[in-house]
Amino acid sequence: MARYTAEELIALIEDLTEPRLARYVALQVVRPVVSDAGDSYREIDRARVQLLCNLTEDYGLDGDALTLMMSVLDEMHGLRGEMQALMSALAEEPDETRQRVTLRIRQIRRPD
Amino acid sequence: MDDPYKALGVSKTASQDEIKKAYRKIAKTDHPDLNPDPAAGERFKAASVAYDLLKDPGQRARFDAGEIDAQGQERPQQRYYRDFAEQGGNPYRQQSSAGYGDYSDVFEDLFGNRRGGSGFDPRDFAGGEEFQGFRRSGGTRQNFDMRGQDLRYDLDIDFMTAAKGGTTRITLPDGNTLDVKIPEGAADGQVIRLRGKGGEGYGEGGRGDAYLSLHVGAHPDWSRDGNDVTITLPVSLDEAVLGARVEVPTLTGKVAMNLPKGATTGQKLRLKGKGIKGGNQYVELKVVMPAEIDDDLAEFMGKWRQDHGYDPRQGMGG
Known part of the structure; x- marks a missing residue:
């Protein structure tokens, strides 16, 4: 699994600067993996910092607004992943089971 | 495009x-x-x-x-x-079944953290005593004490530190240096709690805690399954053929071990109790050819083959 140092990450991501990365770490919107050999960043951190830069550049997000946005995004992505898993499991079930579940969901979600 | x-x-x-x-x-x-x-x-x-x-x-x-x-x-x-982020186990997501009310058990069954049984479950830390850290003093809104935030980190440790236990020195993003005690047999995904090493409290509230999720690195020679460890041991051709008494590294130093005659690559020998906390150590043999096949060896094998040739691929399909 690829790991990056802070310097490598800064070189890799166009809009990333040293102070900006320090700011993200201070806000705890990105958390490098710690070890006795120093900090390192995983692929997920690279992708996350790239997104953070987009949010800062394109939407001017920083501070609490950025923290809130990321926590909502994490929840949304996570829920979407869970929903996908649920649907793919359901899709493998026999027609009868799927119909029963579908019916029940429609009942529950029916507007009053 | x-x-x-x-x-x-x-x-x-x-x-x-x-x-x-x-x-x-x-x-x-x-x-x-x-x-x-x-x-x-x-x-x-x-x-x-x-x-x-x-x-x-x-x-x-x-x-x-x-x-x-x-x-x-x-x-x-x-x-x-x-x-x-859509995958399970996103380290940035504070996954919680809260908000699913009566169905939180169903949610937990389906999507709950199942990393080797020792995974990080936010519910362990969210309820109960933690909330006692939050108290108003004097009943005024402005002047209240609140326990500091809990901070979460991922910590890389090497194979041996995880197996044998030890300390690892880290610098947290806030600049604090910490010596973290790693327990013997620490597992990948295990969470270590450091009381009072989290964010600073407000008013008279104490500091929060730090939670370190362990990530155990791979080792070129060693592997591990729970408390059992396996080392890959290179043996020479003559040792493999004739058997030998060889020294084998264990987690606690070298021990002598008898290689049986005709040992072969992939064969596993057991050193009872030499694993982690009474687990076993397995020694997986790997026959290694000499760096150079000299004339003596080639001549001998040539002769040997005439009468003793064997087919290790017998019975393979294809």
Whole structure:
């Protein structure tokens, strides 16, 4: 699994600067993996910092607004992943089971 | 993508600034992390490739002159944050079954943390005593004490530290240096709690705690399954044929072990109780040829083969 140092990450991501990365770490919107050999960043951190830069550049997000946005995004992505898993499991079930579940969901979600 | 200008929606005479603005505009509306529509993802991808090509004036001039084309500029498949965040076990997500009310058990059954049984479960830390850390003093709104925030970190440790236990010195992002005690037999995904090493409290509230999720590194010679460990031990050809008494590294120093006659690659010998906390150590043999096949060996094998040839591939299909 690829790991990056802070310097490598800064070189890799166009809009990333040293102070900006320090700011993200201070806000705890990105958390490098710690070890006795120093900090390192995983692929997920690279992708996350790239997104953070987009949010800062394109939407001017920083501070609490950025923290809130990321926590909502994490929840949304996570829920979407869970929903996908649920649907793919359901899709493998026999027609009868799927119909029963579908019916029940429609009942529950029916507007009053 | 044939026409990068079209992908960005700008004219061929657009300034570098206009090109950047056009890319930013598309990134803003069509970023795959913010817009789940696959069409938006395609637009964003095309715009990214176009922008990569046109952002450098020298490269743009070469493209305009027909020296390079837009093909071959495809960037390696970029993985967006979403690709990671939709998977289970996103370290940044404070997953919780709270909010599912009576069905939180169902949620937990389906999506709860199941990493080897020792995974991190936020519920362990959210309730109960933690809330006692939060108290108002004097009943006024302005002047209250609150326990500091709990902080979460991922900590890399090497194989031996995890197996034998030990300390590892780390510097947290806030600049504090900590010696972290790693318990013997620490497992991947295990969480270590450091009381009072989290965020600073407010008023008279104490500091929060730090939670370190352990990630155990791989070792070239050792592997591990719970408390059992396996070492790959190279043996020479003559040791394999004749048997031998060899020294084997264990977690606590070398021990002598008898190799049986005719030992072979992949064969596993057991050193009882030499694993972690009374687990076993297995020694997986690997027969290694001499660096050079000299004339003596070749001559002997040539002769030997005439009467003793064998087919280890007998009975294989294909």
